[in-house]
Amino acid sequence: MKSTEDKRFIIEKKSGYNSIIGRLLSMMDYTRMTTLEAVNNLTAKELDYRIDVKGNSIGCLLYHMACVEEVYQIITFEERDPTDKELQKLEVGLNLGEKAHQIIHNKEIEFYREQLNRVREHTLERFREKEDSWLDEVSPFGPNNVANNYFRWFHVFEDELNHRGQIRLIRQHMKRKQEG
């Protein structure tokens, strides 16, 4: 455990992965660690809390993170758009909003943690097979743009960091309300 802790603030290549992929993964790991720290010890009820009973709950944001990672797995590893069936499964988490809150609630932290871990495991497995040059492959991104695979995986963690910030804010708001 000590040696992991020692590496907490080191972003570098990782054994078992190509050099640039390893460094990217190092940033994804740090991001995930801080996300999980931000939701530590929250109850199911707290995970459902929303500011003024509007916007996203912390639980929905965690669910969203896993769905974003899953859709980018399909796009970059399978090199295709998600099928209608896959989209049907993922769209609640991808789009968030009122509908997501109605479906994703009353879950313990373990539900979200397991979903995040399961999806990440698959990312690690596929990253192991990839060469760094794969990150620079460019393909269409929406109807009018192009993106490379490095951007897509940067986007997975930059979106998570964006929502980690929101989680911290929602949690502070909840704490102020709880303290009256």
Next chain:
Amino acid sequence: MKSTEDKRFIIEKKSGYNSIIGRLLSMMDYTRMTTLEAVNNLTAKELDYRIDVKGNSIGCLLYHMACVEEVYQIITFEERDPTDKELQKLEVGLNLGEKAHQIIHNKEIEFYREQLNRVREHTLERFREKEDSWLDEVSPFGPNNVANNYFRWFHVFEDELNHRGQIRLIRQHMKRKQEG
């Protein structure tokens, strides 16, 4: 302009910089672009808005981003801790909270944009002189940890992304209030 737009979703090395530094900068650029998009067209009054008149305003978060970058310039380029005088200047922005809101308010967006640009210009200038190996240099980080320079600059943009997420949330909250 078109060619910049074409590169929006490409994270790659940059001409004039070492390879790994360029890719890092590419992520910092994307982050900054989305931060500025998130605050586009806000008035001075809107930049001072706080949820329930508590927590941070969008203006304070922008000010914070520039101060964070400035302190990491001192730590990584000057290879020293900030002096008392420097800390005195930066601590309001670094620590945020009620005091920051009392001091940093009633400013137009240009105030924040110029501060962010000025600080970033200096980062670009110093990055141009650095070799990639500099990113892997490890030194103390707080009393009990170590960090490498890659982590420190990753932290500059990961903290910005965290707060960009909060800015988006605060702005949505303000919009709902404005709409009644």
